[in-house]
Amino acid sequence: MFQDITIEELRELRAKNEITMIDVRSPSEFEDSTVPGSLNIPFFDDRERAEIGTLYKQTSVEAAKERGLEIASAKLPAFVKQFGQIKGRKAVFCWRGGMRSKTTATVLSLMGIHVYRLAGGFRAYRKWVVETLETFELNPPAYVIHGHTGTGKTEVLRRLKEEGYPVLDLEALAGHRGSIFGHVGLKANNQKTFDSLLLEELHALQHAPYILFEAESKRIGKVVMPEFLVRKKEAGTAIRLELPVDERVRQIMADYRPYEHPEAYLEAFRQIKSRIHTPIAAEIESCLEKERFEPAIRMLLEHYYDPRYSHTAEQYEGAAQIELKAATVEEAVQGVIEAIKSGVPL
The missing domain is CATH 3.40.50 (Rossmann fold)
Structure with a gap:
């Protein structure tokens, strides 16, 4: 199974150039802001994310999960292949360390590709940046x-x-x-x-x-x-x-x-x-x-x-x-x- 990694542990590995960060959020989220130096391999594109979000709000959580699984399943071979081409240690993150990064890390683990997951996701990273700059x-x-x-x-x-x-x-x-x-x-x-x-x-x-x-x-x-x-x-x-x-x-x-x-x-x-x-x-x-x-x-x-x-x-x-x-x-x-x-x- 995958292993969570903290901001502090991530910084140590990045200082040694020993890890690649992969943002699995949508392209528009990545474009808005990300961890500097990260790659973007989106779990859902912008249209898919919007569709699932609408189902979540207007229908049910289950309907959103089912549609998400349907979309992700069709893309898994190409998705896994992209990660397999990245050498060395890898860490994935989404907005708050939730379903997208957890699912990504779990699937990759089943395929023999080990990745870390950033605990708390980009939200935790952003909080660390703000608090660090304040002091x-x-x-x-x-x-x-x-x-x-x-x-x-x-x-x-x-x-x-x-x-x-x-x-x-x-x-x-x-x-x-x-x-x-x-x-x-x-x-x-x-x-x-x-x-x-x-x-x-x-x-x-x-x-x-x-x-x-x-x-x-x-x-x-x-x-x-x-x-x-x-x-x-x-x-x-x-x-x-x-x-x-x-x-x-x-x-x-x-x-x-x-x-x-x-x-x-x-x-x-x-x-x-x-x-x-x-x-x-x-x-x-x-x-x-x-x-x-x-x-x-x-x-x-x-x-x-x-x-x-x-x-x-x-x-x-x-x-x-x-x-x-x-x-x-x-x-x-x-x-x-x-x-x-x-x-x-x-």
Whole structure:
């Protein structure tokens, strides 16, 4: 028979890369949020789950069970084969460690395929994530990357991470660039997914000598940063990047690629149009309609983003700061590396 596994036991095995997590919930449940790194082998697809749920509510528990058995029976050979192709230790979970994961583990056991079942299912995992984040203490001191819109903060962090530096990329975890245009072309994560991914990253970085992350607002797209990260940002050593306006425009074009989603960017602009002086707003809108993105970006920087950033930057006056002027993002990356290597105190 199968064996239940706790969150703590699961974490130990995952830390050693000794187990594969398999989410047997429906594709839409998996898409909404799951244990990071899990595979999805659904016991029921979305339509089947809805049908069984309707029978459960409107007819009877027995009718729902009978229909579930009928559906599952027809799919068992293919279902078992999928699990058989996964090497090594395996653990399954559903919403609360109920019928779907129990039935999966039992059937697989009868077929000679041993799997663990996560006790309490995804609900228990989610509870653990929330409670852990509420009491989490991030040990390493922080370098916090500041700078006007377009100074390549995210790109600098991405390149540093590629070189092995301890980077916490909050925008990547949120699936959002953090601006009114930040969702375009990306799949924004919900709070459950963000929290799970964040906790995985935090555990990986907990013993680093320091961490680097961007000075994000508390809200990034659909998600909200936990309070301890906000405090870490405020207490960290600020590295304030400065790039020429031309380089900033180029960086925004490369990062946002407005020519791929012109209508979406125009729609997003109209959400902030009323906050910009009317003649300037009309000119920006005209440029976006004609897909003249570079002048539109330049005006947005001058008349919207830069004034807002200057106001926000005043909150950090008096904190430890490193001023870093660079001509390009490449120079900015090297400047951050040199600042760290020089032993600038945190």
